Amino acid sequence: MGRIFISAAHGGKEAGRTDPGSIAGGTNEAKEMILLRDLIVTELRARNFEVLAVPDDLSAQQTIAWINSRARQKDVALEIHADAASSPSVRGASIFYIASNDERRSNAELLLVALLRRVPQLPNRGVKPDSASGLGRLAFCRQTAIGSLLMQVAFLTSPDDRALLQTRRRDFALGIADGLASWSRTVDPGSGGEAEPTYPPINININGQKYSEQGILINGNAYIPIDLVDRLRVDLSKAPNVRRVSYRRVVYVKAIELQDFHVSISWDSASRTLSLRSILQIPAGQIDKIMSNGYTSEVQLQLFLRNNNEGAIVQFPDLPKLYREEATIEGVNYDIAFCQMCLETAFLRFGGDLKPEQNNFAGLGTIGGGAEAASFESARIGVRAQIQHLKAYASLEPLVQEVVDPRFRFVTRGIATSINQLSGRWSADLDYGNKIMAMLKRLYESAGLI
Structure with a gap:
């Protein structure tokens, strides 16, 4: 029978220092996942499965290399994470699989159902292609040589999820072990030893x-x-x-x-x-330029938003139109601005310190560093402020419309002409630009532009 590799996320060295992962409630992700992983390993070995636990001092890339150097054709691999969110009300378990792989999606559903059967109090956030993750791809799903899945077992930032994880850790372990056992048997029903692989x-x-x-x-x-x-x-x-x-x-x-x-x-x-x-309908070298044209229609923007949050258009029915109009006036790429909004608001679900009534779609701050983000009198003015802030970063040209962005004058004009240059500026997240680009590619794929 095939073997099972299991990795507890974080704990290794990243950028020269130990990476604890997310931190909340007096604990951290690495500690919680190592404790859970050890219980899963014990349970699977008790069921006579051969399990290989990835050493905890390895980085993310070293983890993948460690698995790949040992993997055989019918082995499977799982990495367990605890998620984090700005709002403590965000809860649940989810699993990511490599995009465009129906077999792996079925494996993910099998594993998630097994966990939720043991811990029914845990909300089901579903199985998702890794293209729907923040960066648009997950190395563990893409680069691991054998069938692999990445599981977010709970939100460490949620007191409810954290309490479940810490008081019912064995139930989590039993559920995940159930799912891994079923997945392993699906991949290798016990037909015999290793033979020369034949691929359909x-x-x-x-x-x-x-x-x-x-x-x-x-x-x-x-x-x-x-x-x-x-x-x-x-x-x-x-x-x-x-x-x-x-x-x-x-x-x-x-x-x-x-x-x-x-x-x-x-x-x-x-x-x-x-x-x-292979036909790219967007000129080469222009896809990441903030001061450029948008390429989608209003309908395509509406569909993209609705497909990711069915209730979004009900609350803000004119938002795609507002982005196209306001961005075109200032020469900003409305596709980029729209995708930034989708990232910042989680497709208009908001959460954290952003509320729908603030009409702040990009996390714009106030003058003087107030505790709350800026508020605007209407959705149009909120969109206009975001567009103006993007233009402040990306261009030396004056604004066409009267300034409504409260922090426009504090930006060094023209310092960030491309999406990637917003990282560490608009947001402290050094992957911020990569996340907007991943969202932009999802939009263009859904619109058939790439």
Whole structure:
């Protein structure tokens, strides 16, 4: 039977110091996940599963390398995390799987149901593709060589979740062990020892045309021949983390990784066909420029918002229109501004210190560092303030409309012309720009632009 790898997130060295993960309620993520992991390992071994626990002093990348150096074809891997949010009312468990992998999604559902069966008081936040995570990709899901999942078992910042985790830790462990046992048996029902792997072939379409060569399916992930990557004009020479495998003397590349090179990926399980669309309808070098054109329609913005929060349009029905109008007046890319709003407000769910009635869609502060974020008299004025603040960062040009941004005059004009340069400026989060870019790519994929 295949083995089970399990990693407790955090605790290792990141950027030269020990990483405790999120901290709340007098404890930290690394401590809680190590305690939970140890119980899961004990339970699985009692059921005669072979379990490998990742050493706790490894970094995130070292963890993946440690697993990959030991993994065999029918093994599986799970990393457990505790989530965190600005609002203590945010609760629940969720699991991330590698995007465009139906098999892995089913595995994730199996595991989440098993946990919630043991701990029914824990809210179900669902299974999600890793493209829906903050950075648009999760290294543990993408780079681990075997089938892998990343589980957020609870919110450490929620007193209710934290109390459940600390008082019913064994129930959490039993539920996760149940799910891992079922997943492992699904991958390897006990057919015998390790044999030379045989991977099923898949069909490939490029821009609507059938490609003459086939790809292969490994652990539910589509792989394409390296020759096709070259034909798409994708340069992987500076992308060492993109997974490559050699099978029957041909080198294959994990298709989902090509999304970072503006290649759209979709999968039709019925026909076992991978579809690639390589046409980028946005000029090269312009996708991250704040002072540029938007490319989506008002309807596309509405659909994107509604698909991620069904109630958002009910509360702010004109918001897509406001972003297109206000940003166009000042020459700001309304797609970028809109995606920043989606990130800052969690698709208009708000939470933390931001409230809907403040009409503050980007976490703008007040003069003098007040305890609350700025408030605006209407949604239009709130959008206008955000647009003006973006223009302050990205341009030396004067405003077209009267200033409503309370902190416009404090920005060093033109200091951040691209999304990535907002990191550490608009937000202390050094991944802030990457998160906006990930959201922007989700928008453009949903609109069929990439």
